[in-house]
Amino acid sequence: MRSATSLDDALRILRDERRTPVAGATDLYVALNFGTLEQKRFLDIWAVEELRGISERGDMLVLGALATYTSLIRSPLVARRLPMLVEAARQVGGVQIQNRGTVGGNIANGSPAGDSLPVLAAADAVVVLRSVDGERRVLLTQYYTGYRATVMRPDELIVAIEVPPVEGKQWFRKVGTRAAQAISKIVMAGVRSSHPRIAFGSVAPTVVRVSRTERVLASTGDIDEGAGVLAEEIAPIDDIRSTAEYRLRVATNLLRRFWAETS
Amino acid sequence: MAAVGSSVARKDGIGKATGGAKYADDITFPGMLFGRTIRSTIPRGRIRSIELDFDRTGFTIVDYRDVPGKNAVDLMSQDQPFLVEREVRHMAEPILLLAHEDREKLAAARVKIEYEEDTPLFDPEKSEQVFKSIDIVKGDVVAALARADVIVEGTYRTGHQEHIYIEPNGVIAVPEDGGVAIHGSVQCPFYVLKALRCLLGSAHPNVRVIQTETGGGFGGKEEYPSMIAGHAVLLALKSGRPVKIIYDRVEDMIATTKRHPAIVRHRTGLTRDGRLVAMDIDVLFDGGAYVTLSPTVLSRGCIHAAGPYRCDDTRIQGRAVFTNTPPNGAFRGFGAPQTEFAVEVHMERIAEQLGIDPVELRRINALRPGDRTATGQILRDDCSAHMVLEAAVKRTDFARKREQYKGTNRTIGLSLFFHGAGFTGAGERNLKSKARLELTPNGVRIATGSTEIGQGTRTMHAQIVTDALGIPYEDVEVAQPDTSKVADSGPTVASRTCMVVGKILEECAHELKEKLGGLSPAEYYVRNGPLTVERMYEPPDWIQWDDNTYLGDAYATYGWGCDVVELELDPDTYEARPVKVTAVQEFGRPIHPALARGQIEGGTAQGLGYALLERVVMRNGAMANSTLTNYTIPTTLDMPEMDVVMLENPYPGGPFGAKGLGELPMDGPAPAVVNALRHMGLDVREIPATPELIAGCRTIA
Numbered sequence: 001m002r003s004a005t006s007l008d009d010a011l012r013i014l015r016d017e018r019r020t021p022v023a024g025a026t027d028l029y030v031a032l033n034f035g036t037l038e039q040k041r042f043l044d045i046w047a048v049e050e051l052r053g054i055s056e057r058g059d060m061l062v063l064g065a066l067a068t069y070t071s072l073i074r075s076p077l078v079a080r081r082l083p084m085l086v087e088a089a090r091q092v093g094g095v096q097i098q099n100r101g102t103v104g105g106n107i108a109n110g111s112p113a114g115d116s117l118p119v120l121a122a123a124d125a126v127v128v129l130r131s132v133d134g135e136r137r138v139l140l141t142q143y144y145t146g147y148r149a150t151v152m153r154p155d156e157l158i159v160a161i162e163v164p165p166v167e168g169k170q171w172f173r174k175v176g177t178r179a180a181q182a183i184s185k186i187v188m189a190g191v192r193s194s195h196p197r198i199a200f201g202s203v204a205p206t207v208v209r210v211s212r213t214e215r216v217l218a219s220t221g222d223i224d225e226g227a228g229v230l231a232e233e234i235a236p237i238d239d240i241r242s243t244a245e246y247r248l249r250v251a252t253n254l255l256r257r258f259w260a261e262t263s
Numbered sequence: 264m265a266a267v268g269s270s271v272a273r274k275d276g277i278g279k280a281t282g283g284a285k286y287a288d289d290i291t292f293p294g295m296l297f298g299r300t301i302r303s304t305i306p307r308g309r310i311r312s313i314e315l316d317f318d319r320t321g322f323t324i325v326d327y328r329d330v331p332g333k334n335a336v337d338l339m340s341q342d343q344p345f346l347v348e349r350e351v352r353h354m355a356e357p358i359l360l361l362a363h364e365d366r367e368k369l370a371a372a373r374v375k376i377e378y379e380e381d382t383p384l385f386d387p388e389k390s391e392q393v394f395k396s397i398d399i400v401k402g403d404v405v406a407a408l409a410r411a412d413v414i415v416e417g418t419y420r421t422g423h424q425e426h427i428y429i430e431p432n433g434v435i436a437v438p439e440d441g442g443v444a445i446h447g448s449v450q451c452p453f454y455v456l457k458a459l460r461c462l463l464g465s466a467h468p469n470v471r472v473i474q475t476e477t478g479g480g481f482g483g484k485e486e487y488p489s490m491i492a493g494h495a496v497l498l499a500l501k502s503g504r505p506v507k508i509i510y511d512r513v514e515d516m517i518a519t520t521k522r523h524p525a526i527v528r529h530r531t532g533l534t535r536d537g538r539l540v541a542m543d544i545d546v547l548f549d550g551g552a553y554v555t556l557s558p559t560v561l562s563r564g565c566i567h568a569a570g571p572y573r574c575d576d577t578r579i580q581g582r583a584v585f586t587n588t589p590p591n592g593a594f595r596g597f598g599a600p601q602t603e604f605a606v607e608v609h610m611e612r613i614a615e616q617l618g619i620d621p622v623e624l625r626r627i628n629a630l631r632p633g634d635r636t637a638t639g640q641i642l643r644d645d646c647s648a649h650m651v652l653e654a655a656v657k658r659t660d661f662a663r664k665r666e667q668y669k670g671t672n673r674t675i676g677l678s679l680f681f682h683g684a685g686f687t688g689a690g691e692r693n694l695k696s697k698a699r700l701e702l703t704p705n706g707v708r709i710a711t712g713s714t715e716i717g718q719g720t721r722t723m724h725a726q727i728v729t730d731a732l733g734i735p736y737e738d739v740e741v742a743q744p745d746t747s748k749v750a751d752s753g754p755t756v757a758s759r760t761c762m763v764v765g766k767i768l769e770e771c772a773h774e775l776k777e778k779l780g781g782l783s784p785a786e787y788y789v790r791n792g793p794l795t796v797e798r799m800y801e802p803p804d805w806i807q808w809d810d811n812t813y814l815g816d817a818y819a820t821y822g823w824g825c826d827v828v829e830l831e832l833d834p835d836t837y838e839a840r841p842v843k844v845t846a847v848q849e850f851g852r853p854i855h856p857a858l859a860r861g862q863i864e865g866g867t868a869q870g871l872g873y874a875l876l877e878r879v880v881m882r883n884g885a886m887a888n889s890t891l892t893n894y895t896i897p898t899t900l901d902m903p904e905m906d907v908v909m910l911e912n913p914y915p916g917g918p919f920g921a922k923g924l925g926e927l928p929m930d931g932p933a934p935a936v937v938n939a940l941r942h943m944g945l946d947v948r949e950i951p952a953t954p955e956l957i958a959g960c961r962t963i964a
Contacts, residue, residue: 035370177893178900253834
């Protein structure tokens with residue numbers, strides 16, 4: 001484990017050595033405890049203060065990669081611009097996890113059940129990646145290439161998430177295995193506007209935007225038709241937490257609830 | 264002021280609150296090694312070869328050939344080996360033991376085991392190997408069914424349940440004086456002692472077992488600690504050094520016991536106006552791969568299978584069978600939560616089919632003093648089925664709410680239940696439990712093998728002795744259970760620690776008081792030196808029990824309960840969320856009201872988890888969701904408002920009128936939840952009633 005105290009420092013280390021960045025370590029410690037952690041070399045970026053802030057730049061809401069769930073919950077800016085992210089952050093783990101877990105970490109970990117990911121996908125959020133060679137921006141929906149696989153290079157670091165203005169009513173629902181301290185069996189975020197934007201977690205190897213469903217809802221406004229398309233568009237699986245059948249049925253129920261509550 | 268009946272400070276409170284209490288993993292000994300268990304990775308087959316693929320420097324390695332006595336856990340049957348010799352019967356079965364002083368080296372050691380695999384048997388209904396069968400026959404059920412107006416049938420299923428004590432299983436074996444001492448997280452030190460004597464044989468006569476502070480048991484540390492203690496002892500004797508084995512959560516969940524899954528079938532005859540005329544009940548328990556305690560779990564399950572109801576013609580047939588899964592074992596309620604779930608859901612279905620109000624159906628049939636139970640026991644005045652039912656119905660305004668919630672997302676349901684306290688039948692007589700009081704320079708010391716596992720043993724025993732002796736509560740101390748120093752008061756199980764061991768202590772205190780002749784303990788000690796009083800338990804003389812026919816007085820007394828659960832169903836996610844539970848329970852008299860309330864609250868929470876959340880996913884005979892993330896017990900946010908009502912109906916044979924309480928609260932929540940769901944039109948006959956199950960469940964026309 002090495003520690004970086006500045007962003008430049010971190011990027012130089014990542015250029016020279018293969019290391020896995022670690023922030024709150026809330027996912028990493030779980031893997032370590034189970035003996036399933038493959039990586040051996042780490043870079044602790046927790047002290048890189050410049051990655052911590054939440055701000056507005058132009059019309060973008062900028063979330064530093066190290067913004068914790070607690071800071072998202074407490075931020076008036078996030079509450080005003082992206083209330084569904086506050087809702088998602090509140091439902092992550094317990095207070096200890098909320099204090100340590102970061103939005104950048106949630107993206108980097110890439111679990112399809114990550115609670116913040118549908119929110120960011122529905123908000124058309126952009127992941128800002130930086131290396132010593134420069135910076136690039138990738139839409140979150142194009143960031144994942146498969147189960148826990150991403151476009152990020154080993155020398156890059158997630159430095160921020162940029163969220164453009166979100167027009168329309170925001171909606172979020174997490175369905176966990178119990179009322180708190182739970183992993184999502186299905187999680188949905190939606191934005192109701194002339195072109196609705198809808199994303200699901202835990203129904204595919206990555207977080208997904210259901211673009212066919214969105215298009216049908218945008219063009220017809222018919223929720224029955226939308227629910228029918230959704231059932232064809234997602235193909236969840238059985239696992240130790242739930243079943244494909246349940247996930248499919250609840251996904252369409254959530255879509256209908258979203259539509260009814262945001263009309 | 265009397266200690267009994269008031270919520271005095273816990274004897275173990277300060278230590279636990281300040282972190283001073285020492286649990287097994289807090290304790291180290293000089294030169295101590297850490298132990299690790301190498302386990303089977305197939306559910307059934309034979310070992311072909313074992314290859315140690317690591318540098319053996321500093322390792323102690325033990326296999327079955329290192330057993331000096333008998334390679335069998337001495338429980339009801341000696342069929343379970345401490346270490347597999349050749350034949351593997353379940354996943355995670357112990358094969359080899361390793362010890363090393365460096366935990367990382369220990370964890371890194373690789374052992375390759377090759378097997379010849381056989382086809383495993385996982386379905387108890389297909390098992391032909393019966394560990395125990397029980398037939399309880401009262402009257403003539405066939406004739407009674409033939410003359411019944413109505414017959415209602417049903418099959419009910421319950422799943423595994425994991426104990427989730429907060430402290431996993433763990434022990435330390437320490438060689439001493441030509442023998443060995445075990446320090447560990449155990450419920451029953453004398454069970455461990457018995458098992459170690461069998462394991463070690465005559466070569467090692469000096470064995471003792473000391474209970475360390477224990478973070479919960481719930482039955483999960485009743486029989487299992489014999490296994491882990493045996494392993495630590497084998498490593499300690501071979502290495503000549505202390506050896507600590509502490510399971511992590513995953514190993515604890517994969518390898519140790521769980522509640523028996525059950526399939527219970529009812530065929531019930533009734534008159535048109537709702538009187539029970541015949542109950543024909545078939546109980547099937549999945550015992551897992553070895554006998555362990557399955558016969559007695561089945562016994563208690565069968566005795567409670569007809570519920571707290573009167574029916575002259577009853578037949579209860581039970582079987583506990585073999586499957587290739589880790590052995591199932593003791594768990595709070597000990598078979599009764601399974602069978603009482605079945606009968607209570609069945610009663611609700613009967614009410615529905617007869618068009619009778621479910622409360623009225625229970626009023627018609629619930630046991631009263633003078634009635635005979637399924638085993639033919641004539642109940643005495645301490646039978647309170649009607650008392651708890653009426654109190655619960657009134658307190659919750661049940662009838663009005665039931666009507667009011669119709670057609671909404673809210674619903675209400677209840678369950679009526681009972682639980683026998685102490686060992687079954689002649690069990691307490693055969694146990695010959697003893698308890699001891701020893702004078703100290705300042706007061707008295709309680710010296711029993713009864714363990715404090717969070718439930719309040721030390722405090723409650725001290726209260727009983729305080730009042731029986733008439734000395735200050737502070738002057739009563741409680742010895743740490745050490746089998747070489749305390750009396751064998753029997754296992755800390757079966758809701759017997761207050762009622763049975765507490766009773767012996769009360770009698771010890773009376774005898775001691777007489778011997779003190781008016782002096783205080785301190786005065787007596789100064790004048791005459793030490794004094795010890797030891798007595799043996801005398802069960803009530805009227806208890807008659809026939810172990811062959813299973814007829815007679817199954818238990819000296821019973822606790823009674825009625826749970827009312829109100830819940831809301833989420834129409835989008837099918838999550839059933841309890842919003843209020845009213846638990847009305849009668850258990851003689853609470854010795855310590857706060858602790859008693861805690862038992863009811865905790866047992867009710869555990870019961871709600873059993874009903875709704877706690878699903879053990881078995882894959883190829885092993886628990887696939889063996890983490891606290893994926894095996895979900897209720898959090899505070901899952902728990903509803905709880906209204907606990909403690910009613911009193913003293914039992915003359917218990918200390919200060921107390922009956923057993925520990926298990927009773929576990930029996931009621933699951934059927935109350937499912938009966939509430941039924942009132943909403945959901946035909947649930949199985950637990951856990953997860954959202955997935957509810958989503959796919961048939962609705963009642």
